Amino acid sequence: MFGAISGLNSVWSWQCEKGYCQKKLITNETENTALSLPACRLFCSQSAALWPKPTGTVSVGNFLAKINVNSIDVEGIKSETTTTDLAQAAAKIFKEQIRILIPKNVNPTGGKSLIVNLDIQNPNINKITLELDESYTLQISESSDGRLKALITAATFFGARHGLQTLNQLIIYDDLRDELQVPRDVSVTDKPAYPHRGILLDTSRNYVTVDTIKKTIKGMGASKMNTFHWHITDSHSFPYVSQSQPRLSKLGAYSPTKIYSPSDVAEIIQYGKERGVRVMPEFDAPAHVGEGWQDTGLVTCFNWQPWQSYCVEPPCGQFDPTKSKLYDVIEGKFPLLIK
Incomplete structure (x- = not known):
């Protein structure tokens, strides 16, 4: 009665009710759809629990895909620009932030590859000013070969970095199943509300x-x-x-x-x-x-x-x-x- 069901790590799951995540006992009927608390937070908020709340649109599909933590790549970084080193550093930070989500005693295996593509239109802008364009768009989908693809489009490196941070917030650790997950079919448009923050x-x-x-x-x-x-x-x-x-x-x-x-x-x-x-x-x-x-x-x-x-x-x-x-x-x- 008090053991985990079918290998799940807890007898409790979470369900969104009236905009709040409520704790629910897992039953044989609900074990396949049981949500961890991080997953519930993603689906229970109009802004997918993103912080700060995006100023544009947020659309999150209802499917969570398992990520292979050892198969995450950031592509599209242009060489020999004034922000090449910054983009490479941001990509490294992004990967480190994902690994921090995993408990020290857990070594998740399997899952889909995640390919992040940075499309930076003006890669030689390397200074933050009040006139800087920090907007970005983020799209997550699954390709025909089964890989997860995240496309971040931004005018500048700084907008692209915000997109990486948003993607990082969308990646969760499911402690019921010991796996990294990300919602599929995601679209986010965002830009800062204020130039000085x-x-x-x-x-x-x-x-x-x-x-x-x-x-x-x-x-x-x-x-x-x-x-x-x-x-x-x-x-x-x-x-x-x-x-x-x-x-x-x-x-x-x-x-x-x-x-x-x-x-x-x-x-x-x-x-x-x-x-x-x-x-x-x-x-x-x-x-x-x-x-x-x-x-x-x-x-x-x-x-x-x-x-x-x-x-x-x-x-x-x-x-x-x-x-x-x-x-x-x-x-x-x-x-x-x-x-």
Whole structure:
């Protein structure tokens, strides 16, 4: 009575009722059509539980096909374009995301091959701007030879990457049968509702590790957000290690370990780009300048007390506009901080 039915891993399945997935006991009559919770979520929502909800149309057939995890290929990546490396990285990430769905102690076998074709119309657009076309279409079907085919059409790499992310969300792990599945006969048209979809992270007031920043960007990519505003410096600390002005971080970082090297910044920028996220590092100025600059003679009000009389929060600090040397720094030396 309490064992799984005919090899299924659970006595429970899920059924869509009035827009909600309800748990149902599996019987001999329902075992062949029993749905796992991920499968029920696909069919119980008009948008196939996609996040964010597509702004266009979503059509999902009622048939789930088993996927061979060892036979997934991404094709159509054009060579020698400015986004070739980005597309290859996105394809690798896509495959890794699928494998993560499978429990560590499970080795599913069999299933159909999945061929993903990327049709990118302008493969040399490699920068995210407010005017960027991030739209895409996704179609999933089964070919006459039994292979599953997913066609992603987009104007730019960034739209195609969104299409891969949508496809990834449509691929589920059926824990009743221990297999990867994807709905067949799928059509999705989508484009972002807003050109700027971002968050701001302040690493001056509170230091955040590189790995944690990457986790944040990874989540942004999964949600199709496109701008990571990185507020690196403020009056509280200067954690960036400038090759031209190394004393700034020596005086301004919370500790010698709470810093960001130029290679850290470059790595984070590239990590974001591969996930469709523009990383925008910000060095706050002319106000909000303090720690790190205290012996330059270019700041005023630094750490003055009572702070309520000079700024909205301690420590106070800002560039002193009466110092002629300041303008040399701003016009000439300050851009070198990012090197």
